[in-house]
Amino acid sequence: MPVQNVDVSEIFRRIANLLEIEGANPFRVRAYRNAARSVDSLPRNISEMVEAGEDLTELPGVGKDIAGKISEIVNTGALKQLKDLEGRTPAELDKLMNISGLGPRRVKALYMNLGIKSLEDLKTAAEEQKIRELNGFGEKTEQSILESLAGAEQEEQRIQLHEAEQRAAPLVEYLKDHEGVERITVAGSYRRRKETVGDLDILAVCKKNQSVMEYFTVYEDVQKVVSKGDTRSTVVLKSGLQVDLRVLPEAGYGAGLHYFTGSKAHNIAVRKKAVKRNLKINEYGVYRGDERIAGKTEQEVYDQVGLAYIEPELREDDGEIEAAETDNLPALAALEDIRGDLHSHTKASDGHDTLEDMVQAAQNLGYEYLAVTDHSKRVAMANGLDAGRLERQIERINKLNEKLDGFRILKGVEVDILEDGSLDLDDDILEKLDIRVCSIHYNLSLSREKQTSRILKAMENPYFNILGHPTGRIIGQRKGYEIDLEKIMKTAAESGCFMELNADPQRLDLTDTHCRMAGESGVKIAIATDAHSRGSLEFMRFGVNQARRGWMGPENVINTRNCEDLLKLIKRR
DNA sequence: GCCGTTTTCGGCCCGACTGTTTTCAGTCG
Numbered sequence: 001m002p003v004q005n006v007d008v009s010e011i012f013r014r015i016a017n018l019l020e021i022e023g024a025n026p027f028r029v030r031a032y033r034n035a036a037r038s039v040d041s042l043p044r045n046i047s048e049m050v051e052a053g054e055d056l057t058e059l060p061g062v063g064k065d066i067a068g069k070i071s072e073i074v075n076t077g078a079l080k081q082l083k084d085l086e087g088r089t090p091a092e093l094d095k096l097m098n099i100s101g102l103g104p105r106r107v108k109a110l111y112m113n114l115g116i117k118s119l120e121d122l123k124t125a126a127e128e129q130k131i132r133e134l135n136g137f138g139e140k141t142e143q144s145i146l147e148s149l150a151g152a153e154q155e156e157q158r159i160q161l162h163e164a165e166q167r168a169a170p171l172v173e174y175l176k177d178h179e180g181v182e183r184i185t186v187a188g189s190y191r192r193r194k195e196t197v198g199d200l201d202i203l204a205v206c207k208k209n210q211s212v213m214e215y216f217t218v219y220e221d222v223q224k225v226v227s228k229g230d231t232r233s234t235v236v237l238k239s240g241l242q243v244d245l246r247v248l249p250e251a252g253y254g255a256g257l258h259y260f261t262g263s264k265a266h267n268i269a270v271r272k273k274a275v276k277r278n279l280k281i282n283e284y285g286v287y288r289g290d291e292r293i294a295g296k297t298e299q300e301v302y303d304q305v306g307l308a309y310i311e312p313e314l315r316e317d318d319g320e321i322e323a324a325e326t327d328n329l330p331a332l333a334a335l336e337d338i339r340g341d342l343h344s345h346t347k348a349s350d351g352h353d354t355l356e357d358m359v360q361a362a363q364n365l366g367y368e369y370l371a372v373t374d375h376s377k378r379v380a381m382a383n384g385l386d387a388g389r390l391e392r393q394i395e396r397i398n399k400l401n402e403k404l405d406g407f408r409i410l411k412g413v414e415v416d417i418l419e420d421g422s423l424d425l426d427d428d429i430l431e432k433l434d435i436r437v438c439s440i441h442y443n444l445s446l447s448r449e450k451q452t453s454r455i456l457k458a459m460e461n462p463y464f465n466i467l468g469h470p471t472g473r474i475i476g477q478r479k480g481y482e483i484d485l486e487k488i489m490k491t492a493a494e495s496g497c498f499m500e501l502n503a504d505p506q507r508l509d510l511t512d513t514h515c516r517m518a519g520e521s522g523v524k525i526a527i528a529t530d531a532h533s534r535g536s537l538e539f540m541r542f543g544v545n546q547a548r549r550g551w552m553g554p555e556n557v558i559n560t561r562n563c564e565d566l567l568k569l570i571k572r573r
Numbered sequence: 574g575c576c577g578t579t580t581t582c583g584g585c586c587c588g589a590c591t592g593t594t595t596t597c598a599g600t601c602g
Binding site for chain 1: 574575576578579584585586587588589590591592593594598599600601602
């Protein structure tokens with residue numbers, strides 16, 4: 001199994017942490033973190049790039065030195081530098097950095113003075129009240145370390161965007177009820193529509209700061225107040241979700257929104273551009289010397305540094321700055337562009353609602369078509385359809401379609417890709433359908449080679465249209481099967497197949513990076529909800545958000561076509 | 574350690590809050 005991008009970035013992150021604890025040049029530390037991020041956001045496998053002899057120094061944040069280290073990791077599976085570092089500084093100190101309130105300086109002090117190397121050491125020392133004795137530490141710090149340790153025992157929590165919306169909405173409504181609140185926006189990764197959200201960053205324009213902050217911290221769902229100031233407060237909700245509230249003056253709202261939306265890397269890149277123009281950007285505005293020259297809107301901020309407006313979903317410092325400089329930003333797909341859903345289930349298999357109900361719901365969303373794609377027989381647990389039952393569903397859909405005006409039900413199936421790469425239904429029934437989503441539900445743990453050739457083999461079938469939930473991952477639960485997605489995408493592009501972007505908020509499969517890989521491979525995607533009930537058809541927006549994060553325009557998405565064009569497009573010769 | 578429309582050397586984003594301190598270091602986002 002080749003070295004994966006995450007293997008490389010993980011090594012660089014650990015090097016950065018250990019160097020930081022040693023007190024190395026902070027810019028050198030940052031260089032490793034930048035390189036880690038660069039490798040992470042790469043839409044291609046780094047091992048293949050090394051093997052192909054490509055020039056790694058062309059990657060942002062990768063110079064000659066780090067390029068050599070990447071090669072070393074790819075070729076040997078490890079990095080001598082990290083081993084050397086771990087010889088000098090215990091590798092476990094890395095983990096202490098995750099404790100809230102502990103940074104490199106304090107971790108080093110704890111190690112040097114108390115010999116603390118692990119979380120257990122830390123807990124013991126805190127309980128024995130030894131930490132408060134140290135210079136620069138005190139009783140409160142010791143207490144907060146104990147609290148963080150208790151929290152660290154639970155899993156690191158990033159919640160799904162879907163859940164974040166449900167936490168944010170009532171809190172925003174609550175804050176709006178305060179007479180001092182004039183304007184309010186949830187910024188941060190929530191606004192960038194990341195698939196998971198670590199905390200909520202709420203931005204407000206207010207009249208009475210102190211009163212609003214007081215009101216915020218007594219919200220009924222607040223479990224703990226972490227900090228409370230005039231312009232910024234932090235609380236933890238009972239669910240464990242952290243929420244920051246930042247209050248800003250109206251005049252600098254755009255600058256604040258930009259600052260608080262992030263990403264951090266994007267902000268840094270924009271501020272660097274400002275510095276070159278002798279400007280300074282902070283959350284209050286754009287400044288020349290002491291004079292504020294812009295900041296009312298985000299557009300003003302971008303104007304000052306010579307950039308076109310960048311949509312929040314693109315703000316990851318992953319090429320959007322360069323694109324904005326040269327007016328090469330993509331025109332992103334929007335929910336309004338979507339003309340129909342291409343993956344849905346009914347009561348015939350494991351859906352909750354009837355065919356008629358699903359169709360009605362799709363019409364209510366303003367769609368022109370809905371592909372009904374119940375499971376095939378292999379998925380017995382979901383009451384998957386055999387050829388006979390599918391035949392009857394086809395007849396039923398034909399009859400329904402006759403009655404519908406301006407809407408078409410597409411006859412489809414989610415057919416299983418069996419372990420040998422054949423499809424779970426015969427060609428003579430598949431032929432009678434308009435569209436086939438082909439998915440893997442069993443034998444998830446095959447080797448990368450076998451899993452990849454299983455899918456490639458399936459795509460040889462002329463009735464293969466869309467690869468459903470391509471990696472099989474479930475966010476926070478299941479990693480997804482091992483496959484060579486790049487190869488699969490290239491083959492799909494050549495043979496007229498498409499990749500699904502499953503819009504279910506707990507799948508969102510493809511990822512944003514995968515979408516960019518699709519763009520580069522020339523394969524188009526289908527954004528589809530995999531809805532098992534009427535309500536879930538509305539998850540389309542999560543899929544569109546994800547596609548936008550992956551730089552997808554309407555032309556990259558097949559279900560932005562009208563029905564006729566769509567069917568022409570997916571027809572294989 | 575990276576990088577270059579002032580630079581191949583000398584820079585590298587910026588401010589709030591906390592706790593432990595009497596003016597600031599450390600951490601965080």
